[in-house]
Amino acid sequence: MKTIYLAGGCYWGVEKYVSLIPGVARTQVGFANSSVPNPSYEEVCAHTTGAAEAVEVKYDPLQLALEDLLILFAEIIDPTSLNQQGHDVGTQYRTGIYWVDEADAPLVKLVLTALGEQYAEPIVVEAQPLVNFYPAHEAHQQYLDKNPGGYCHVPLAAFKGVKAEAERLRRMRELTPMQFAVTQEAATEPPFHNEYFDNFEPGIYVDVVSGKPLFVSTDKFESGCGWPSFSKPISDDLLQELPDHTLTRPRVEVRASGSGSHLGHVFEDGPAELGGLRYCINSAALRFIPRSEMASAGYGDYLALLTG
Numbered sequence: 001m002k003t004i005y006l007a008g009g010c011y012w013g014v015e016k017y018v019s020l021i022p023g024v025a026r027t028q029v030g031f032a033n034s035s036v037p038n039p040s041y042e043e044v045c046a047h048t049t050g051a052a053e054a055v056e057v058k059y060d061p062l063q064l065a066l067e068d069l070l071i072l073f074a075e076i077i078d079p080t081s082l083n084q085q086g087h088d089v090g091t092q093y094r095t096g097i098y099w100v101d102e103a104d105a106p107l108v109k110l111v112l113t114a115l116g117e118q119y120a121e122p123i124v125v126e127a128q129p130l131v132n133f134y135p136a137h138e139a140h141q142q143y144l145d146k147n148p149g150g151y152c153h154v155p156l157a158a159f160k161g162v163k164a165e166a167e168r169l170r171r172m173r174e175l176t177p178m179q180f181a182v183t184q185e186a187a188t189e190p191p192f193h194n195e196y197f198d199n200f201e202p203g204i205y206v207d208v209v210s211g212k213p214l215f216v217s218t219d220k221f222e223s224g225c226g227w228p229s230f231s232k233p234i235s236d237d238l239l240q241e242l243p244d245h246t247l248t249r250p251r252v253e254v255r256a257s258g259s260g261s262h263l264g265h266v267f268e269d270g271p272a273e274l275g276g277l278r279y280c281i282n283s284a285a286l287r288f289i290p291r292s293e294m295a296s297a298g299y300g301d302y303l304a305l306l307t308g
Contacts, residue, residue: 001025001058001059001060002058002059002060002061002066002101002104003056003057003058003059003100003101004057004059004066004069004070004097004098004099004100004104005032005054005055005056005057005096005097005098005099005100005130005133006018006054006055006057006073006096006097006098007032007052007053007054007055007094007095007096007097007098007126008055008073008076008077008085008095009053009077009084009085009086009088009093009095009153010053010085010086010088010093010151010152010153011029011030011053011054011055011136011140012029012140012143012144012150012151012152013076013144013152013153013154014029014055014073014076014154015027015028015029015055015141015142015143015144016142016143016144016145016152016154016159017076017154017158017159017162018055018057018069018072018073019142020159020162020163021059021064021069021072021162021163021166022063022064022163022166022167022170023059023060023063023064023069023166024057024058024059024064024069025058025059025060026056026057026058027055027056027057027058027142028055028056028135028141029053029054029055029056029135029136029140029141029143030054030055030056030133030134030135030136031044031049031051031052031053031054031092031133031134031136032051032052032053032054032096032098032130032131032132032133033050033051033052033096033098033128033130033131033132033133034049034050034051034132034134035049035050035051036048036049036050036051037132037134038134039051039134040137041136041137041140044092045090045092047090047091047092049092050091051092051134052091052092052093052094052096052126053092053093054096054098054133056133056135057069064166064170065169065170065173066104066107066108067107067111068166068169068170068173070097070107070108070111071111071169072162072165072166072169073097074111074115075158075162075165076154076155076158077095077125078095079095079112079115079116079119079123079124079125080119080121080122080123080124081095081124082094082124085153086153087153088153094124094126095124095125095126096125096126096127096128097112097125097126097127098126098128098129098130098131098133099128099129099130100129100130102129105127105129108127109127112125112127164210164258167210167211168209168210168259171208171209171210171211172184172209175208175209176284178284179208179284179285181284182262182282182284182285183208183209183259183261183262183263183284183285184261184262185262186253186262187262188264188282189227189282189283189284190226191225191226191227192226193226194226194227194228194282194283194284195283195284195288196228196283196286196288197226197227197228197283198222199228199288200217200220200222201217201288201290201291202217202218202290202291202306203216203217203288203289203290203291203293203294203306204216204217204288204289204291204294204299204302204305204306205217205220205228205230205281205286205287205288205289206286206287206288206289206299207256207258207259207261207263207285207286207287208261208284208285208286208287209256209259209261210256210258210259210261211287212238212256212258212259213234213238213299213302214233214234214238214239214256214263214281214286215228215230215233215234215279215281215286216234216302216305216306217291217306218305218306218307219231219232219233219274221270221271221274223270223278223280225278225280227264227280227281227282227283228280228281228282228283228286229270229278229279229280229281230278230279230281231270231271231274231275231277231278231279232274232275232277232279233279234302234305237257238256238257238258239254239255239256239257239263240254240255240256240257240260241253241254241255241266242254242255244265251265251267252265252266252267253265254266254279254281256285261285262282262285263279263281263282263285263286264279264280264281264282264285265279265280266278266279266280267280291303291306
């Protein structure tokens with residue numbers, strides 16, 4: 001296990017959010033970098049200790065990369081707000097990342113530099129070694145588990161979406177160079193030299209980044225173009241269609257709604273008997289699960305879409 005300390009306003013919500021991230025083994029709330037030994041909550045709130053409300057996070061680096069943990073943490077803070085998060089104001093509510101392993105310092109600073117590029121105003125997240133950490137009273141530990149209706153400045157949607165976002169980040173790290181180029185940089189893989197262009201085995205095709213189902217084999221047809229071709233997605237809301245003017249003739253780009261990944265393009269030259277559309281999709285943007293493995297892989301609900 002490795003340990004990092006995160007300060008992001010009221011520690012009740014930060015602790016709950018971080019505890020939901022796969023790979024986090026244990027969390028504990030307390031006070032970081034206090035000038036007073038073992039301060040009480042009241043002393044910290046009186047601004048006499050210089051401490052920040054923080055969360056001690058113990059995580060398994062084999063399951064969760066520190067970079068991903070910090071990216072997820074950044075989702076619930078305003079890094080440009082000094083000594084305030086949400087309605088909570090005071091030095092104890094400042095944002096910060098405090099490390100105990102000096103080897104983590106360059107990565108923390110790199111993540112914050114990248115975060116700063118997303119904002120017009122300077123970010124004010126502290127980044128420094130942990131000086132000390134004093135656990136808060138037991139009543140404050142796992143506060144939102146004990147008090148489900150308790151105060152929290154972290155939006156409820158963040159709690160609901162953190163596991164899916166953590167999985168997306170994990171999958172991103174597993175992408176091959178071609179998968180990354182296609183899904184993140186809108187590249188196009190070579191025709192006839194890709195994994196699924198001639199695959200017609202029964203099964204389901206899912207987003208390689210998010211794992212969300214996109215197409216089924218019963219809607220796949222041979223178009224002769226050298227890429228997988230489908231007459232329609234499982235559901236229209238799974239895809240985003242955007243104008244693409246990168247070539248001399250305009251096209252319609254197709255992206256996955258769940259992850260934003262570039263998938264390919266849709267054309268109106270598909271078989272008329274199948275609706276007339278051709279979703280021309282890069283194999284590198286997809287992961288194929290054979291029918292025999294769909295139930296064990298968690299896609300059993302989609303077996304009814306396959307016939308024959």
